Amino acid sequence: MSIPAPEHNPQLLAAAIAPREGVLKKILRDPFGSGGIVVIVVIVLLSVFAKLLAPFDPAYVDIQATNMPPFTDGHPLGTDASGRDVLSRLLVAGQLTLIGAAVTVVISLVIGVVTGLVAGYFAGPFDHAASWTADMLMVLPSKIVLVALFAVIGPNTVVTMAVLGVMVSPGIFRLVRSLVIGVKNELYVDAARVAGLSSRAIIGRHILYTVRAPIIIQAAFIAGIAVLIQAGLEFIGLGDPSTPTWGGMLQEAFLAMYKAPWLILWPGLMIGLFVSAFILLGNAVRDAMEDSAKVKVPKKDRLRTSTMAVTVQPGRRAANTPAIASGSALLVVDSLVVGYPLPDGELKRVVDGVSLSVNEGEVLGLVGESGSGKTQTAFAILGLLPEEAQIAGGALFFRGEDLIGMPEKARVKLRGKSIAYIPQEPMSNLDPAFRVGFQLVEPMRAQLGLSKSEATKQALELLARVGIPDPKRTFDAYPHQISGGMAQRVLIAGAISCNPDLLIADEPTTALDVTVQAEILDILRGLQKERNMAMVLVTHNFGVVADLCDTVAVMQLGRIVEQNSTAALFAAPVHPYTKMLLDSTLEGTPARAPLRRAESPVRVITTEDDRPREEALNVSRSV
Numbered sequence: 140m141s142i143p144a145p146e147h148n149p150q151l152l153a154a155a156i157a158p159r160e161g162v163l164k165k166i167l168r169d170p171f172g173s174g175g176i177v178v179i180v181v182i183v184l185l186s187v188f189a190k191l192l193a194p195f196d197p198a199y200v201d202i203q204a205t206n207m208p209p210f211t212d213g214h215p216l217g218t219d220a221s222g223r224d225v226l227s228r229l230l231v232a233g234q235l236t237l238i239g240a241a242v243t244v245v246i247s248l249v250i251g252v253v254t255g256l257v258a259g260y261f262a263g264p265f266d267h268a269a270s271w272t273a274d275m276l277m278v279l280p281s282k283i284v285l286v287a288l289f290a291v292i293g294p295n296t297v298v299t300m301a302v303l304g305v306m307v308s309p310g311i312f313r314l315v316r317s318l319v320i321g322v323k324n325e326l327y328v329d330a331a332r333v334a335g336l337s338s339r340a341i342i343g344r345h346i347l348y349t350v351r352a353p354i355i356i357q358a359a360f361i362a363g364i365a366v367l368i369q370a371g372l373e374f375i376g377l378g379d380p381s382t383p384t385w386g387g388m389l390q391e392a393f394l395a396m397y398k399a400p401w402l403i404l405w406p407g408l409m410i411g412l413f414v415s416a417f418i419l420l421g422n423a424v425r426d427a428m429e430d431s432a433k434v435k436v437p438k439k440d441r442l443r444t445s446t447m448a449v450t451v452q453p454g455r456r457a458a459n460t461p462a463i464a465s466g467s468a469l470l471v472v473d474s475l476v477v478g479y480p481l482p483d484g485e486l487k488r489v490v491d492g493v494s495l496s497v498n499e500g501e502v503l504g505l506v507g508e509s510g511s512g513k514t515q516t517a518f519a520i521l522g523l524l525p526e527e528a529q530i531a532g533g534a535l536f537f538r539g540e541d542l543i544g545m546p547e548k549a550r551v552k553l554r555g556k557s558i559a560y561i562p563q564e565p566m567s568n569l570d571p572a573f574r575v576g577f578q579l580v581e582p583m584r585a586q587l588g589l590s591k592s593e594a595t596k597q598a599l600e601l602l603a604r605v606g607i608p609d610p611k612r613t614f615d616a617y618p619h620q621i622s623g624g625m626a627q628r629v630l631i632a633g634a635i636s637c638n639p640d641l642l643i644a645d646e647p648t649t650a651l652d653v654t655v656q657a658e659i660l661d662i663l664r665g666l667q668k669e670r671n672m673a674m675v676l677v678t679h680n681f682g683v684v685a686d687l688c689d690t691v692a693v694m695q696l697g698r699i700v701e702q703n704s705t706a707a708l709f710a711a712p713v714h715p716y717t718k719m720l721l722d723s724t725l726e727g728t729p730a731r732a733p734l735r736r737a738e739s740p741v742r743v744i745t746t747e748d749d750r751p752r753e754e755a756l757n758v759s760r761s762v
């Protein structure tokens with residue numbers, strides 16, 4: 140492998156080595172972030188100094204003064220059913236909650252991060268064993284395990300929360316493992332290897348640094364969840380009765396709800412505030428880190444960076460983003476399993492352990508014969524699987540965010556805006572009851588908040604961009620009044636209308652005749668380059684792959700049997716199934732029009748970036 144030294148550019152260099160300061164500043168500037176920090180700091184200080192601040196002994200019982208309302212007889216928050224001071228108990232209860240949350244976070248991070256880094260980086264038997272153990276832990280219902288634990292060890296909050304840490308560590312393990320798989324083949328990691336750094340140093344410096352942001356965010360969420368679970372256990376009577384706890388106070392307040400309803404307010408407020416503060420802080424940290432991860436490169440330099448010479452090694456991802464600006468992959472599919480339940484209760488696995496990653500601006504071809512699971516993989520990424528389908532294993536991450544665990548609302552937003560889709564059957568994807576224009580304008584108004592006239596203007600421009608000769612006429616037409624080729628152009632215009640980062644095109648030319656196919660592929664190629672969009676192109680046509688894709692994954696019976704850069708796969712296919720598919724493509728059908736056109740000397744290699752693709756074309760012709 141050779142990694143040519145990039146030309147020195149003072150501005151790029153400055154951007155790359157600029158100190159990554161300002162994350163804390165950004166968090167503090169975000170009202171939710173600063174609010175979250177203030178709430179957490181105040182609660183921590185109140186809990187740490189609880190003994191000093193508490194106006195009464197929290198255990199002192201005064202049966203003459205039960206269920207007193209706030210501000211009575213020197214009790215700022217009143218007294219409980221045993222006449223104990225509520226404020227004093229509330230302050231002291233915070234200590235155990237903090238300790239419990241800290242234990243859960245530390246244990247889950249230590250286990251999840253260490254195993255995730257090792258499994259993701261080294262793969263092999265450790266990865267198999269760790270993934271299997273994580274799957275086993277994930278299927279255990281954590282709350283039931285904790286209740287059962289109580290029967291064995293009795294009320295011991297620290298041990299209970301440590302066990303919770305073990306139970307949630309598979310979530311961190313999966314996240315870290317997927318992120319590591321996404322970055323471990325980046326060119327800067329290769330460069331570190333070439334420079335002689337040990338694996339430990341590479342993991343500790345390069346990889347951990349890249350994956351730290353999602354880990355910090357996840358830790359904040361785990362702290363919030365730990366507080367909730369601890370309070371829930373205490374509420375059902377599984378807390379330590381010798382110490383005041385927020386969940387225990389909630390339970391006592393619940394029993395006295397009709398006599399002293401205000402008692403519910405205080406522990407409820409503390410739990411709610413603490414959990415919300417962690418979640419808001421987690422979101423603010425994510426926003427701040429995403430922001431600061433973007434290296435600001437002057438516009439005029441962006442073109443130069445993207446055309447920096449990169450030699451693609453067989454088996455490596457053809458990365459066309461510069462190392463200094465790249466982080467983890469845009470899309471990571473990790474050991475995905477999709478199945479359909481059969482009448483005998485078994486699961487028919489139609490996607491069986493698929494792992495992929497797509498970088499920003501990268502085009503991945505997903506190839507395989509009919510029924511191999513390409514569309515099901517694409518649908519799982521899009522969150523469009525039919526109801527009866529089950530995601531039986533694995534994980535999906537888009538920009539480091541867990542797609543499977545994401546609330547449907549967030550998923551829908553993402554799907555409309557950041558991940559777009561072009562389907563196989565253009566006609567059946569346009570509603571016959573509405574004009575084409577309406578179907579383009581409505582999503583743009585909803586997603587981009589444009590006015591009707593602005594959206595109409597943009598829709599007409601997009602129709603022109605996708606090669607529709609009379610955009611106004613098509614805009615006003617009903618779907619039955621346009622051809623299949625036109626309909627596919629309309630769908631492409633719709634898919635790119637919100638400037639997606641990732642476009643999933645599922646056999647976008649299958650339903651079209653050969654001449655239109657070539658034009659549609661030209662449009663897709665042009666748009667991808669213009670916008671530096673990442674693409675997952677589902678196809679069974681290797682000609683299309685050679686023409687458009689940087690990398691290829693070959694699927695057979697729900698599994699990926701071979702994955703490589705396009706150039707390497709065409710030059711030396713390894714798996715017999717890939718060879719068979721390649722042979723049948725080249726023997727069976729005439730080459731597609733762009734391939735034939737590319738044989739003429741008209742096409743000129745303009746950038747280093749085009750090389751792998753051009754090589755692939757040449758190879759495909761020569762095979």
Ligand SMILES: Nc1ncnc2c1ncn2[C@@H]1O[C@H](COP(=O)(O)OP(=O)(O)OP(=O)(O)O)[C@@H](O)[C@H]1O
Binds near residue numbers: 489508511512516679
């Ligand atoms: N709703 C469903 N219930 C049961 N099995 C299904 C369902 N939908 C798809 N499958 C099965 O999933 C498998 C994979 O289908 P998928 O559509 O992903 O294949 P594909 O590789 O995209 O093929 P094609 O190129 O024909 O679209 C097939 O065996 C199919 O029968």
